[in-house]
Amino acid sequence: MANPLIPSTTPGLQQSKNGGVSIDPVTGQTSLKSVFAGGDIVRGAATVILAMGDGRTASKGMHQFMMG
Numbered sequence: 001m002a003n004p005l006i007p008s009t010t011p012g013l014q015q016s017k018n019g020g021v022s023i024d025p026v027t028g029q030t031s032l033k034s035v036f037a038g039g040d041i042v043r044g045a046a047t048v049i050l051a052m053g054d055g056r057t058a059s060k061g062m063h064q065f066m067m068g
C-alpha cells in the first residue's frame with residue numbers, strides 16, 4: 001500500500017494537492033531530482049495497469065537523468 005507518511009515526512013519532497021507525491025508527468029521526476037515516483041503515491045488509489053505505466057515512464061526518466 002502506498003505510504004501516506006512519505007510525502008509529508010521527506011524533506012524537500014513536494015506534495016501534490018491530494019497529499020501524494022508531486023511529479024513531472026513526462027519523466028516521473030519529483031522535486032528531489034534523483035527521486036522518481038508513480039502509481040498510487042502519485043495518483044491516489046488507482047489501478048495496477050496505471051502503476052505499471054508510471055513505472056515505465058519513470059524508468060525512461062531515470063535513464064535520461066543518469067545519461068545527462
Ligand SMILES: Cc1cc2nc3c(=O)[nH]c(=O)nc-3n(C[C@H](O)[C@H](O)[C@H](O)COP(=O)(O)OP(=O)(O)OC[C@H]3O[C@@H](n4cnc5c(N)ncnc54)[C@H](O)[C@@H]3O)c2cc1C
Nearest residue numbers: 001002003006038039040041045046047048049050051052
Ligand atoms: C483491496 C484492493 C483491491 C484492489 N484491486 C485491484 C484490481 O482488481 N485491479 C487493479 O488494477 N487494481 C486494484 N487495486 C489497486 C492496486 O492494488 C494499486 O493501484 C497498485 O497496487 C498500485 O501500485 P503501486 O506500486 O503504486 O503501490 P503498491 O502496490 O501499494 O506498492 C507500494 C509498496 O511500497 C511499500 N512501502 C511502503 N512504505 C515503504 C517504505 N517506507 N519503505 C519501503 N517500502 C515501502 C509497500 O509495502 C508496498 O509494497 C486494488 C487495491 C486494493 C487496496
